[in-house]
Amino acid sequence: MSVSANTVSAAPANSSAPGCSAVPRQRYVQCVNPRGLHRIAYTEWGDPANPRVLVCVHGLTRSGRDFDRVAAQLSDVYRVVCPDVAGRGLSDWLPDASRYAMPQYVADMVTLIARLDVETVDWFGTSMGGLIGMSLAGLPSTPIRKLLLNDVGPRIEPVALERIRSYVGQPVRFATLEEGIDHAALLAASFGPLTREEWRDINTPLLRRREDGAWEFRYDPGIAVPFAASTPESSAAGEALLWRLFEAIACPVFVVRGALSDLLSRETMTRMVERGQNVVSAEIAGVGHAPAFLDAEQIALARRFFLGESAAAS
Known part of the structure; x- marks a missing residue:
């Protein structure tokens, strides 16, 4: 994976892995917010004319490039689309940080699906990406045909929220790219026992080089604003809504x-x-929040579910 001062190439994250011969295309779609327009970036894998689409959406501070290996492995069957949610990756930052919330995220994904010109999609959502998928799948006339929720549900445990609040939006700078990769790996240690190369693959797209030569995370620190504004009452109301959806x-x-x-x-x-x-479930041993879906066994779980085979015993 090549890195320049402010961009990351769209080369496959692990092109040497079996089944990773597909090459992604970097694309953008224009979306609307109450103060204007913003662009959502996404990588697209597989046949661009394939009507069978899998949308893969990442967690809070991550990027669509987390799914490079999943996308490469499933692009033989799907046109796989991996967006950077607003304020992350190569997508624009929102002018009003209070808009970093489900209504804006769902609206952006509806616009993206319209751009793809398909009636239905399958959805793979990790953490925040799962919440977006859940919010969209619970609406009448939803385009979502199948939904994989990776380590997320309507209730988020308070201890996890406190952990997230402890680091999200904090201003940090790194002297080198390697230092940034290591810091991101520390924050995401619960993903599982990843190799050094795997951490480099999924964490490099999270970082960019500043004009002064230091490195920093790409995401907008403003994504922390909704966390700071939440109260026990608003959290309880949000959980109740998610259960209904x-x-x-x-x-x-x-x-x-x-x-x-x-x-x-x-x-x-x-x-x-x-x-x-119509829900089945599975646990992955030795992993916390959230399974990275980089190894063959985890990807096989997703493949069996999306391709209609029995995925797990509930």
């Missing part, structure tokens, strides 16, 4: 939990299976 989802749902996750409890996962209409 989740219970309205009619399509097949696969909930994947890292067995050591501090964000999605086993109790919440069990409630999701009980309260959802």
